[in-house]
Amino acid sequence: MLSLIKRICQYLEIIINLLEESSKRVNGSLPVQTQYQAQGEKGEFQHPELLDIQQVIEILNISTATYYRWVRQGELIPRRKGKRHYFYKEDLSQQLEEGRRRGRI
Incomplete structure (x- = not known):
């Protein structure tokens, strides 16, 4: 041994x-x-912050129905883990800027 x-x-x-x-x-x-x-x-690695549906709804001040309508229409594009929707904070701000530029959101 x-x-x-x-x-x-x-x-x-x-x-x-x-x-x-x-x-x-x-x-x-x-x-x-x-x-x-x-x-x-x-010395700590900074991970991007993930937001779930409730946090996105609160940030955008919209209803759940509006959230799902925007996802269906392609105005918001979530990242999916299984059946759950998540957003990186940076991705959400970029999508909102793109929507404002196009006059959608």
């Missing part, structure tokens, strides 16, 4: 060395942690 654990440790060391060598060979790329730190505050 002890020899098995030693072998596993040796393989892990080999894997770590290979990963370090391959990361040195990649030119111009930052380590993954550094990329996330560059994008977020205090």
Whole structure:
């Protein structure tokens, strides 16, 4: 049993060395942690905020029937997970700007 654990440790060391060598060979790329730190505050990656139907209805100050009518007409295009509708905050603002530009919303 002890020899098995030693072998596993040796393989892990080999894997770590290979990963370090391959990361040195990649030119111009930052380590993954550094990329996330560059994008977020205090080293935290900023995920886009997802809004559900109720939040969208409250933001737009519309009824549920109006929401589903706008989705059916293509004025709002939700992202779907299963049967649920979600919006990224950025996508919703872009769709609203496009609707205002066209005079729809």
